[in-house]
Amino acid sequence: MSEGARLILGIETSCDECSASVVERNGNGELRALSVSTFSQIAIHQPYGGVVPEIASRNHLETVNAMVDDALRDSGKNWAELDALAVTNRPGLVGALLVGVSAAKALAYVHEKPLIAVHHLEGHLASLFLDQPEASQIEYPLLLALVSGGHTNLYVIPGPPDTWGPDLLAQAQVGRSRDDAAGEAFDKTAKLMGFPYPGGIWIDRRSQGGDPKRYAFPRALPEKKVLDFSFSGLKTAVALEIQKLQKKDMLDAEIPHLCASIQEAIIDALMGKIELAAAKHRCRSLAFVGGVAANSRLRARLAENRRPCFFPKSQYCTDNAAMIAAAGAFQFQQGRILSRQQMLTLNAVANPSI
Ligand code: KG4
Ligand code: ZN
Numbered sequence: 001m002s003e004g005a006r007l008i009l010g011i012e013t014s015c016d017e018c019s020a021s022v023v024e025r026n027g028n029g030e031l032r033a034l035s036v037s038t039f040s041q042i043a044i045h046q047p048y049g050g051v052v053p054e055i056a057s058r059n060h061l062e063t064v065n066a067m068v069d070d071a072l073r074d075s076g077k078n079w080a081e082l083d084a085l086a087v088t089n090r091p092g093l094v095g096a097l098l099v100g101v102s103a104a105k106a107l108a109y110v111h112e113k114p115l116i117a118v119h120h121l122e123g124h125l126a127s128l129f130l131d132q133p134e135a136s137q138i139e140y141p142l143l144l145a146l147v148s149g150g151h152t153n154l155y156v157i158p159g160p161p162d163t164w165g166p167d168l169l170a171q172a173q174v175g176r177s178r179d180d181a182a183g184e185a186f187d188k189t190a191k192l193m194g195f196p197y198p199g200g201i202w203i204d205r206r207s208q209g210g211d212p213k214r215y216a217f218p219r220a221l222p223e224k225k226v227l228d229f230s231f232s233g234l235k236t237a238v239a240l241e242i243q244k245l246q247k248k249d250m251l252d253a254e255i256p257h258l259c260a261s262i263q264e265a266i267i268d269a270l271m272g273k274i275e276l277a278a279a280k281h282r283c284r285s286l287a288f289v290g291g292v293a294a295n296s297r298l299r300a301r302l303a304e305n306r307r308p309c310f311f312p313k314s315q316y317c318t319d320n321a322a323m324i325a326a327a328g329a330f331q332f333q334q335g336r337i338l339s340r341q342q343m344l345t346l347n348a349v350a351n352p353s354i
Pocket of ligand 2: 148
């Protein structure tokens with residue numbers, strides 16, 4: 001290993017992915033995932049149409065140790081070689097978070113390793129730098145859109161990871177969704193069309209060949225001074241359109257056009273506010289993180305943007321432990337590790353202030 005290289009084992013259990021990963025930060029500050037081991041609970045929650053918190057925590061309990069063992073084995077490293085453990089402790093489903101936090105505390109204690117508590121959203125931000133040497137070309141200020149199943153937040157990130165402080169996201173936030181998140185809008189409208197949970201990927205796939213202008217769904221909060229989003233009206237408009245199509249027995253034939261139009265409405269709403277925020281805060285590049293950043297139409301539209309635009313590798317868009325280890329590596333570099341007392345009393349927090 002080169003001088004200054006660090007090895008961090010990350011653990012993520014905040015929602016329905018149970019994941020562990022070993023990430024190396026080399027002497028140049030580049031991050032490389034040596035292993036990622038994830039058990040997705042999507043199939044378990046699918047019959048309920050969404051995540052059932054109690055089932056999620058029980059399943060994390062059954063799988064977390066196996067994920068850690070697999071990640072360490074696949075990385076080719078051993079406990080003695082690790083510099084620290086990083087775990088998501090906020091925000092998320094509290095019972096699910098507690099499983100990862102308890103496992104990480106026990107492992108850090110037994111193997112005498114420092115423990116780092118990671119904010120899940122900082123993990124999504126850090127995912128931009130995983131296995132991507134080109135992330136060093138990001139110019140700041142960076143307009144970051146975090147678009148996931150639980151959040152649609154805009155941040156102005158002032159500088160590179162080594163300058164990030166503990167309250168980075170709280171200080172950097174300039175916009176948010178006032179109701180449903182963008183991913184939630186995808187999931188809820190997909191459910192109305194009969195697609196399984198989570199529906200974003202289905203809308204993405206089934207929109208191929210569809211006409212994005214066929215249905216004029218609402219783009220809410222058009223006021224130029226507002227940098228917030230609202231997606232709840234879209235769901236109602238789509239439900240009404242589906243009812244009309246069902247009455248005419250035309251729903252099946254219209255699915256690609258419905259999907260393309262829904263997707264366009266969500267992306268237009270996102271892009272409108274992103275352009276306003278980037279201009280207002282004089283941002284020099286754009287970045288998208290979170291599950292919705294995997295959307296193929298969003299990526300195609302951004303390819304035409306005049307500002308350089310950055311995405312995480314698609315395997316790091318949805319929840320995973322590599323991004324938690326990556327955020328942990330940045331914190332470790334800055335000495336932001338828990339004291340022994342803080343480690344022993346570390347708790348899961350469902351809704352921190354950011
Ligand atoms: O970041 P993530 O894994 O979990 C949260 O922290 O919420 O994001 C999951 C969200 C879901 O709403 C899912 O439907 C959406 O990301 N998603 C997509 C695509 N892939 C995942 N939405 C649109 N297009 C996609 N290709
Ligand atoms: Zn997430």
